[in-house]
C-alpha cells in the first residue's frame with residue numbers, strides 16, 4: 470500500500486517524531502511504500518485565499534505542496550502527526566491542512582472525491598500535548614477530521630497523549646510506543 474505520513478513537529482527527535490517512527494515500524498517491516506513529509510523543513514506558503522482553486526480544485530501556487538497534493542491523491546493511508554500547539558495542530562501542520570482547500574473545492578464545489586484504490590482510504594491521527602487538558606484533543610481533532618474528510622479519507626483512528634512535554638518524554642509513557650506500533654499494524658489490516 471502507499472502510505473504517507475506528515476510530521477508536523479519542529480522538534481527533531483521530539484515526541485511526535487518518536488511516536489510516528491513507532492507507527493511506521495510494522496509498515497516498513499511489511500514492505501509498504503512509505504513517504505514521510507517533515508513539514509517544518511518544507512518550503513510552501515500558507516493558503517492565500519486567492520480563489521485560484523475555486524473553479525478547478527487545483528491550487529495555482531507551485532511550491533512544495535505540489536508534491537504533497539500528488540502524494541495525497543495516490544495514498545491508500547494517510548498519517549497526520551502533530552504536537553498540540555495552543556489547543557490545535559502545530560502551525561506547520563495547519564499550513565499544510567489549509568492548502569488542502571483546493572481539495573475542498575474539488576470535493577464540495579465540483580462534487581468530485583479523490584477515488585480510493587482497492588485498499589480503500591484510511592487515516593491515523595497522532596497527537597501529543599504537554600498539558601493535562603483533554604480539551605486539546607477535541608479542538609485539534611476537529612481540524613484533523615476536516616482535513617481527512619476533505620482529502621476523501623472517510624475514517625481515521627486517533628492516538629492522543631497528554632502530559633507529555635519534555636523532548637523524548639513519550640518514551641517513558643507506559644503504553645504509547647506499543648500503542649503506536651499496534652496502530653501501525655491495524656492501519657493496513
Ligand SMILES: Cc1cc2nc3c(=O)[nH]c(=O)nc-3n(C[C@H](O)[C@H](O)[C@H](O)COP(=O)(O)O)c2cc1C
Pocket residue numbers: 478479480482483484485486551552553554555556557597598599600601602605631632633634635636637
Ligand atoms: C508553541 C507551543 C504551544 C503549545 N501549546 C500546547 C497546548 O495548547 N496544549 C498542550 O497540551 N501542550 C502544548 N504545548 C506542549 C507540546 O504539545 C508538547 O511539548 C509536545 O510534547 C511537543 O511535541 P514534540 O516533541 O513532538 O514537538 C505547546 C508547546 C509549544 C512549543
